[in-house]
Amino acid sequence: MKTQYIKIKNLLMLIVLLISSTSILAQKAEQPDKTYDLGANINEMTLTVGGILVAATNDGLVGIDPKKNTPIFTFNNFGKLKPEETDFVPGTPYIIVSQGADSKFAGLAKTKRAVIDYVQGTVLFNSENDNWNQVYTCNVVLPQNKIIISGLQKSDQKFESQVPKIAVYDIVSGKQDFSFFLDKPGRVGIAKDFSVTGAPLLLKNSILIPTAQGILSMSHKGEEQWQTKIKGVNWMVADDTEKEIYAFEGTSNGANTRIHKISSSGTELWNDDRKVKGNVVNFEILPQGLAVVSDKSDGGSNSVFSAKNESEIAFLDAKTGEDLWDKAPKTKGYVQHFYIMDDGILFGIQQGGINKISFDGKTLFKKPLKTGENIMVMAHTPQGLIYITSEDANIVNLETGDQIWDKPLKYRSATSVASTFDQANNRYLIAADGKIMAVDAKSGTVSDLAKCEFDEKEDPNLMEIRKNGIFLSSDQNMSLLNFDGKENYHAYYKSPGRSTFGKIVGGIAAVASTAMAVSMSARAGANRTGMGSMNDLSSYNDYGKEAKRAADMFSGIASASFDYLSKRFKATSATENSQFILTKLDDGVGLVKVNKDSGKVEKEILLMDKKPEYEVDEQGGFLFYKANDKTIYAYDLSK
Template sequence: MKSNYFNLKNNLIIALLFSAVSILAQKSETPDAVYDLGAKINEMTLTIGGVLVVATNDGLTGIRPTQKEPVFVFNTFGQLKPEETEFIPGSPYIVVSQGANSKFAGIAKTKRAVIDYIKGEVIFNSENDNWNQIYTCNIVLPQNKLIVSGIQKEGDKFEKMTPKVAVYDLNSSKLDYSFFLDKPGRVGIAKDFSVTGTPLFLKNFIIIPTAQGLIAKSHKGDDLWECKIKGVNWMVADESEQEIYGFETTTNGKNTRIHKVGNNGAELWKDDRKVQGNVSNFQILPQGLAVVSDKNDGGSNSILATKNESEIAFLSAATGEDLWEKAPKTKGYVQHFYVQDDGILFGIQQGGINKISFDGTTLFKKPLKTGENIMIMAQTPQGLIYITSEDANIVDLKTGDQVWKKPLKYKNSAAVASTFDSAKNRYLIAANGTIYAIDASSTDISELANVKFDEKEVANTMEMRNGNIFLSSSQNLALLDANGKQIFQEYFKSPGQSGFIKVLSGVVAVASTALAVSTAARAGMNRTNPYGSANDLDNYNDYGKEAKRASDMFASIGSASFAIMSKRFKASAATENSQFILTKLDDGVGLVKVDKNSGKVTKEIILNDKKPEYQIDEFEGFLYYKANNSTINAYNLK
């Protein structure tokens, strides 16, 4: 490796001694904390709350380098498979599952536990509450509730055999109320009351979807109503909570049926509405219901097979009928979907952007052709900027007319980096080693510079730093002045293309890390958009907005753990002026901390491992390194 510190050749003795002191100051081989977990480490997960959760042969352990002892140790269920541990997005909770799911009592015991990894507490354990079987275990946010269904070994012999639902408060870890889904000891033909989907928790009541229909209970567990709509998987309520939409995936998984009921259980549509594919986006609007569903051919080669593409429909909230005479053609999967004042804007993964009004009129003069993989669609003062792996442009959001005189085109690039230079009033885009500058006023495009990275890497990050342009990839970084002249360019050789596990940063992609959700949740499952719609078009380069959104969301829930998460997202990253690179050093494989403003290495940590496994928390500024099969070393990177 090329040294960025010093050159000892021909130096005086005093300089040699000074340099030796500098080496000791720069290298950090003594960890700040060591955690011997006493069992083989299988996996490490850095949570958005800043706790490293380690899966071992004994169970789970949570560590935070500011504490000498683990935050928690959960060995009650023994070793867990990866699929038995679920990190609930946007929360401090882990749901641990063990045992096969069964809707029939007595066949197989199932166990569930919920861990608050920030508090370090097990706030629910089915074993402690005498649950013999758990059918479903759902955390509901922002209400901060846990809803469990299954068979509980309490009461008389009939109660011990009757499906039951219990609602727990996660803040206090106490039971709010519970109720049976069927009358214990009921005489007659056995009925299947298995819970078929995620319950909907509303202000005044809760709805449980079952194989017998929807069952509504008060927050004390009192009976309210039942509806015969069966097999619902997930539900959404409008803002007033007067109207509820239920989504049922058909048995073959190729279609979704949408049902509508009132808050009294009455069916509000004469017939359900069937859409092809699985619903991936759903939003209730004053003008109607926006629905995106994704179709899949299932691998069939038949000419009659379903096309792999999305469908966009706009339904009447009153009747469920399609309000558009002709749905817009997608010819691919909807990658971006945004609701605006005058209509719906969408971008297709295979290329193409269009906009349609709520009455079904196409707003763009013609569909906009773009390259594949639309990485960015965002609002700018000049219009909608889009950046794909092949081209970029800004278009008028009303008409679809291009704002730039011509689109910027480049050869398909593995990564594209971009930023806005406010001092020069220009957009900067880096693709395939070329940096393009687009004047925001004149829209003139010029090639500002060419930057060739080693190991055939291309820049995947670009930012403005004090008027200079910073570029980086996994093993390379460079700083250019405003005119494109190189200030520095540094390369750190990788230990081998497959010889290491790359860092999973705790700060990258704030929005997706903090708010990542399942397909159904993205579609709108069990939420009335209390924090603003996920279908709002973001402003270009406004990463702070996403971090604030996450912080505000956590703060609104009102528990100590969520308050800690809110504070974490409100703060700037402790390492925002540095980049961490795993490289081959003179003394072995290690991690270097490189200053983004100078390109100088400010810290080296030798990991003594050709294939190191590690995680970096860039918010707090810590490195977690798997030192051996049972030990985690933590280093302070500040």
């Protein structure tokens, strides 16, 4: 009996040890493909458009390429950085780092600026290396691939350290192209404020600097060409010939924007500037005139005299600045979509509504089109303009605004609506309100194809046509239907808690967001010479076209890093056949890789904690996971 008791006791102890060891293993993440010990506490992780992870630590910034064994760059020159001190320039491989008071007056705290190429892992500019005591502005200019710096630079020469200066650096070579002072060092007289008020405009043979004294034009040799008295300009745009320049001057409270037009010799071409209400958010130079969109805001005021929260659309005569439209179209909300068409301007309002105006101010639609709020999609189709909102969808004739479908699809307000075009069956498929609706492209007949009831009351946010059926997915659900609407499989993985979700950006979404980022970058950069129009209506469901557009824009800029970005967006997503879902596995929280066609789990990665911090690059096929305060794991998801 005693021997049997000892055996049972030993067996129980062995079971306890096994359970304990299993528990210990559950607290450990799966063996990663790469491990990066950053040596300092990690405060934030950012997955860039180039697939490089940039981690902000207590020491600075670290760049991680998951294909390399060690970080590709470590920038600790300025120490710990606040989130607002790190600016990822949209649609580029560049980061602008800023630290110190943003002062425009000499003698105050020192300011620091740096520009990093996160793809090459190189510091392109560091204000400390070039003895800049203060940096007022730091702008990356595309497509010229230049860095423009304004500020105060230390000098051995008397007075020079106290005079504002401009310097232009070439990003590819890393060398300074030219520099010049904004005022004459040692000039005797009343002090003048030459602080830079906005983004400089770099032209082929000159550079225009907006200052508190006016716009200053300098040659690339540093010789002054002309100066205007137009003060406080925020940004400028030149036409294709660079003979006509538009300068935008915002008021301090943002209530109005003044638009000035000057020639390449500095002559004011309009008798008076043109004032538009609100802040200009879109501006397009067209053969017929100037399209301007400005956003007004009441600023939180309840006064009856305060501005309405809405956009204004104006169309100006390029020669005089006068409004070409007798009556501006009513928006009753903010312009969410804005497209230049052959015969006029097409726009959609966030609060609902679509309209089209000819260049001479005539309404082209028979009447403004009423739609639901939040227009998620406006795009070309062979049948006309498709629109999808959070409440309805339809296709309309782009010339008249007439409905192609007998009546719009109506559904309950949804946070996301998934849709696609089934080419083999010539139909549009839209998933909303717990079902999939099929719309015959030829007749416009609507039918219910199948129910779509995802667990946790999720709305599908992705739909795509696969060889063997129709694929739908959300954060925690995946489903594949055959083309008759019969469900092949439905896979559901319970969320470990909404607060634990990392930022997963799918390959298709990444393409769309990148194209948009490039567009917004060029628009916001206000140095759009050579970048082309950013207000083109896309084709519905043509992600390949958007990816090519982004890739072409990247390839149009001469540098190894932009060439890398171009190739990345020409390549097929490394994980196009898989979906990644964060869920609770048997041994703890982890990520599952699920095959879209079969619904089978191809890979599980057990993560260490209940609320993991991670980023997934589906385009490149890598998972970045913050294993502890100082360590990042990288997993190759394509295996």
